[in-house]
Every structure is written in structure tokens, then in C-alpha cells.
Amino acid sequence: MWELMGRTISYLFRFVTAAALVLPIATSLPISAADADSSAAIMLQNQPVTAGDAEKAGTMPPPPPYDPTQVQYVDPPMPSPEAQTSPTPTSTPTPTPPARVQIDGVITDLVPTPGQLAYKATRDITTMDPLSWSVTIYKKRHQLLVYYKGRIFKTYHAVFGRSFEPGTKLWEGDRRTPEGVYTIIEKHASRRWEWFLTLNYPNVLDRRRYEQLRDGGVVPVEDGHPVGVGGRIGIHGSDEPILNRGNVNWTTGCISVNDQDIDELYKLLPTGTVVIIKP
Numbered sequence: 001m002w003e004l005m006g007r008t009i010s011y012l013f014r015f016v017t018a019a020a021l022v023l024p025i026a027t028s029l030p031i032s033a034a035d036a037d038s039s040a041a042i043m044l045q046n047q048p049v050t051a052g053d054a055e056k057a058g059t060m061p062p063p064p065p066y067d068p069t070q071v072q073y074v075d076p077p078m079p080s081p082e083a084q085t086s087p088t089p090t091s092t093p094t095p096t097p098p099a100r101v102q103i104d105g106v107i108t109d110l111v112p113t114p115g116q117l118a119y120k121a122t123r124d125i126t127t128m129d130p131l132s133w134s135v136t137i138y139k140k141r142h143q144l145l146v147y148y149k150g151r152i153f154k155t156y157h158a159v160f161g162r163s164f165e166p167g168t169k170l171w172e173g174d175r176r177t178p179e180g181v182y183t184i185i186e187k188h189a190s191r192r193w194e195w196f197l198t199l200n201y202p203n204v205l206d207r208r209r210y211e212q213l214r215d216g217g218v219v220p221v222e223d224g225h226p227v228g229v230g231g232r233i234g235i236h237g238s239d240e241p242i243l244n245r246g247n248v249n250w251t252t253g254c255i256s257v258n259d260q261d262i263d264e265l266y267k268l269l270p271t272g273t274v275v276i277i278k279p
Contacts, residue, residue, distance in 0.1 A: 162249045180205060
């Protein structure tokens, strides 16, 4: 029994001490009974008091008074032009063109063509193979294009037959330059034109066309006989360089380039090279 009485007196003493500490604080704060109950309930839950909890408990302080006359809207300042910075463009490095190649007897381009680069890289005798070369001629453009292994090698200036009639050559003396696919069949020096690269005109198609025209009575007649189909067509130099420079077609049917160019063509193009002549 004495032990039970001791425990009771100890609990009473603790309660009186706690009440003595809490009573002054509680009496100094004006808290209503409802607020005290809500706050006590929250504290008993052992959770932190948040704004949401206070709002639920009804203990939120009242908002400050709103006076619309004291509220003014201020536009945000515009950024100054100096503050705006434009992005710095990234510079793209300019690729360096390949250096001019040196080919004996040929004036190469400042920027080498694909054909010139391929020629310079060749280490065997394919430079002498007619299958490595081809020529395409455009009469209206006054151009003679040389290709090496399917790549453009060099472009030359050329003039043609002095006929005012367009089209391919039909018969001897019509002063037209043939159009079609031909082959260089031989090359020889010329006292008048430096070099002469003979083409195989007339080919099979030229002869067939001529025969149809002759049988139809279209081919001119001289001394009682139709004129022939013609021949001795080729690529040669010029004894009239001023006419070549002026794009004046002055030949009787051949293709004329200047003397420097015919020197190059003679050295580059082997016999058997295909030559395609277009309008």
C-alpha cells in the first residue's frame, strides 16, 4: 500500500508542476475556447502546424485590407537595343582547291578538271588507249570537249563549216559540218593547219542518207553526174586565227581550233578515239 501511495503522490506532484508552468502562458494569450480546442487537437496529433491546417482549424489571420486606389500596374521595361545580341555566325572553312597539275604539252586549267587529275594519277599506258578518250563537239556552242576515262579533261573553242543551212553534211561541197558518231582514223602533219586529225566521214549512216537523196534527185548534178558524198573531214588548226576568235564559221566542213589547241589534241588523242558531233 505504501508503494501505491508513493506513486500517486509522485503523479500529483508532476501534474501540479506542469500546471504551474503552462498556466501563466495560457492566461497571457487571448485565445477563444474553439481556437484552443482546435490547436490542442492539432498538437495532440504530433504534426507540424501548416497554413492548410490553420485554415482548416479556422485560425488563419485575416487578410490585410484591400485598397484598389493604391494598386498600380507597371509595365515591365523593354530591353534596350544594346542589350540584344545577335548570334555570331559560324564560319565555314573554304576548301582549298587542288593545285594546278603539270601535263607535258598541255596548258592545264588553274583548277584541275577531274580528267586532268585522273590523267596525272595514271601510271600505266592507258593514256595511249583510244578507249580512255572521247570527244564531244557542240556546233552551236563552238565547243570541243575532251574526256579522259569518262571525266571532263578540257574544253576547247572551235568553229565549223560556213554553210548558212543548219544540219548535217549531205553531199560534197555543201560546206556543212557532219553530225553523228565518228572515229579518228589517222593523224598527219599539215603545212597549212599544223595537224590534221582525219575522221571516218562518210560513215554507214552518211552513205545511206546520201544514196536516198541521190535516188530522189535531191543531190546536185555537175557535168551530168550527181556530186559525191564528200570526204576528208577532220579536226585541224587555223590559218585564220582572227576568224576563230570571232566565232566565224569559215571552213568547208571541217572542225577548226587554234594552233596551240591542235598541238594538244594531236598529242592527247590516239587514233581510234570516238568523236561525237552534235548540232
